[in-house]
Amino acid sequence: MGFLNFSNKDKQVENDALQQKLETFLNKLSQRADDLFQEVKANAQEIADTDPDLYKRNYYQFKAGIIAQFNAIIQKGSNTFHTQVAPSAGWNQQMILSELYNNWHTKVLSQMTGVFENIQERDLEKQYAEAMAEYEQIREKFHCKQCGAKLKLKKFYFIDTYIQCEFCLTQNNFDPGSKAKGIEMFVYPLASLRCHHLKEVHKAIYQEKGISAGLPSFERYAKSLIQEMDNILPGLEQHHQDFYNRLIHDYKSYGQSW
Ligand SMILES: [Zn+2]
CATH class of the missing domain: 1.10.150 (DNA polymerase; domain 1)
Known part of the structure; x- marks a missing residue:
């Protein structure tokens, strides 16, 4: 059965029916795009972070699969609109139907291009190693501003902390550095x-x-x-x-x- 299924009714009824049919059809596709969008938002960061593959191949495969699904939704809407809806629309109806379709198209397209926007494809082990290296350097250089003695830290500080010099009792601010923070x-x-x-x-x-x-x-x-x-x-x-x-x-x- 085709997208259109009209008998010989009066033109206005036909026009309204066509518009309603397009709306219902696009809403259904939007619903699928919304579900996909939510699913990615909920899971993608974890998939990226926990991909044990050095080159993050599992994550990229997942990403490619999602983009393909968005593409399929857009293709379906586009094909139906251009081959079945637009050719059947009356001249006075073209504009309103095009607007419906264009708004839908813009929305799904921006979902597709934005869905991975805030996902960080980060290498956590590397970031952690860098942060610890920076921390070690800062810790090594940490001396009392009053007497110059080397100050020892009894534990890991990831926020600014006052450390008292054991020799002259001066309070020194220890800043662990932006990465350690x-x-x-x-x-x-x-x-x-x-x-x-x-x-x-x-x-x-x-x-x-x-x-x-x-x-x-x-x-x-x-x-x-x-x-x-x-x-x-x-x-x-x-x-x-x-x-x-x-x-x-x-x-x-x-x-x-x-
Ligand atoms: Zn001191």
């Missing part, structure tokens, strides 16, 4: 990346056997996640432990979500 932002993504295999193991058990049977593997994953978070950013062990408790609590209450 950003470490907190990728503690969780980097830890997830390192524990990706355990998450996959858990995911398989969970999907096959459900929440209760999946609990031990989830605990194993969450423990190693916390361990990695402690390694990446030491000094926040209590904070990370609280995070662990919340993960387990949420898992028991709601199950796993991906």
